[in-house]
Amino acid sequence: METEKDHGIEICGDEKCNENENGIKNFKERVSENQTYRQKTKVVQIGNQKIGGGNPILIQSMTNTKTEDVQATVEQILALERAGCEIIRCTVPTMEAAFALAEIKKQIHIPLVADIHFDYKMAIAAMENGADKIRINPGNIGSPDRVKAVVDVARERNIPIRVGVNSGSLEKNLVEKYGGVTAEGIVESALDKVHMIEEQNYDNLVISIKSSDVLMCVKAHELLADKTVYPLHVGITEAGTVQSGNIKSAVGLGLILHQGIGDTIRVSLTGNPVEEIKSAKLTLRTLGLRKGGIEVVSCPTCGRTQIDLIGLATKVEKLVEDYPLNIKVAVMGCAVNGPGEAKEADLGVAGGIGEGLLFKKGEIVRKMPEAQLLAALKEELDNWHETVF
Numbered sequence: 001m002e003t004e005k006d007h008g009i010e011i012c013g014d015e016k017c018n019e020n021e022n023g024i025k026n027f028k029e030r031v032s033e034n035q036t037y038r039q040k041t042k043v044v045q046i047g048n049q050k051i052g053g054g055n056p057i058l059i060q061s062m063t064n065t066k067t068e069d070v071q072a073t074v075e076q077i078l079a080l081e082r083a084g085c086e087i088i089r090c091t092v093p094t095m096e097a098a099f100a101l102a103e104i105k106k107q108i109h110i111p112l113v114a115d116i117h118f119d120y121k122m123a124i125a126a127m128e129n130g131a132d133k134i135r136i137n138p139g140n141i142g143s144p145d146r147v148k149a150v151v152d153v154a155r156e157r158n159i160p161i162r163v164g165v166n167s168g169s170l171e172k173n174l175v176e177k178y179g180g181v182t183a184e185g186i187v188e189s190a191l192d193k194v195h196m197i198e199e200q201n202y203d204n205l206v207i208s209i210k211s212s213d214v215l216m217c218v219k220a221h222e223l224l225a226d227k228t229v230y231p232l233h234v235g236i237t238e239a240g241t242v243q244s245g246n247i248k249s250a251v252g253l254g255l256i257l258h259q260g261i262g263d264t265i266r267v268s269l270t271g272n273p274v275e276e277i278k279s280a281k282l283t284l285r286t287l288g289l290r291k292g293g294i295e296v297v298s299c300p301t302c303g304r305t306q307i308d309l310i311g312l313a314t315k316v317e318k319l320v321e322d323y324p325l326n327i328k329v330a331v332m333g334c335a336v337n338g339p340g341e342a343k344e345a346d347l348g349v350a351g352g353i354g355e356g357l358l359f360k361k362g363e364i365v366r367k368m369p370e371a372q373l374l375a376a377l378k379e380e381l382d383n384w385h386e387t388v389f
Helices: 070-083 095-107 120-128 144-157 172-178 183-198 214-225 242-257 273-286 309-320 338-344 370-388
Strands: 002-004 009-011 016-019 025-030 037-040 044-046 049-051 058-062 087-091 112-115 133-136 161-166 205-210 232-234 295-298 328-332 347-351 355-360 363-369
Touching (some): 095 120, 133 144, 144 183, 161 183, 183 214, 232 242, 295 309, 309 328, 355 370, 363 370
Parallel strands (some): 058 087, 112 133, 133 161, 205 232
Antiparallel strands (some): 016 025, 347 355, 355 363
């Protein structure tokens, strides 16, 4: 094995490896049987978590409470923790919000990121009050002296800086250079900001480039991945409501992550942030980048369906949220596809005329009235839970 130590990146002869035009060696490591690869990046410690270097992709969200309201913010973060959130970001628009971080930090269990815009003093206060990472755009913080003041405190406390650039705030000179807002412009802007901090001899960095234009965002990540060794925070910004935002995020994140790009993600939705966590977990599981959690498969229904399949499938999805099992549960509506699909799952039901069959590991367990199917599934999950854990 040949090892490149400068950025904590191992270069292995039996894995995918290339060196870009800047001499940066990128390494993609196979992580699952479906040939998904991960690009190895620099390891960055965020509180009690690590991203980059092949570590698991972590799920983030952002509170939508007033950060100054400690109780409301803590309650939301704890709910997000229960849903599976692993890093949380809070906006810090005031000094009161910065001071509130200290109390919030005492009551939560995941790394806390402070989101800063415009005022460098907020960034410094956030770090002094316990932020595990700060998110800034050095371009809107102010003069080089102000950027240096932020970096000096980050260095002193060894706090990572997430350099964030959004397509909506792309500098005028880059818009003119590239004839509009483009992936190339977004990448150049991000690297310019990174270099501003590197010039202060600090490289404890994470990069985030986002756009609400899905294909532009994908292209920007492809370009950036070959130009940096810093871990990337990936997301489609301003994606929309739960329905439209999920579709845009799934397409964008799927295209980016399946290329091995990305070390931490956020699904940005207009709504309850708990929905962001559910979507992110499902995205990672679908791509084979995370195990754990029950996968529910169900048929789309048709004229052959003789049970309330939509209602049952919805109830099953809600039911399985609290079970830490890595299994597949099938909810099928008729005798055509139902028994076959249910047999391929670890546990499942297939409907008939007001009744259904319960399957376990491909074998029929019993037949019962439709009204008993949900309770039967719960009983099996309870017993499975006791057996496995």
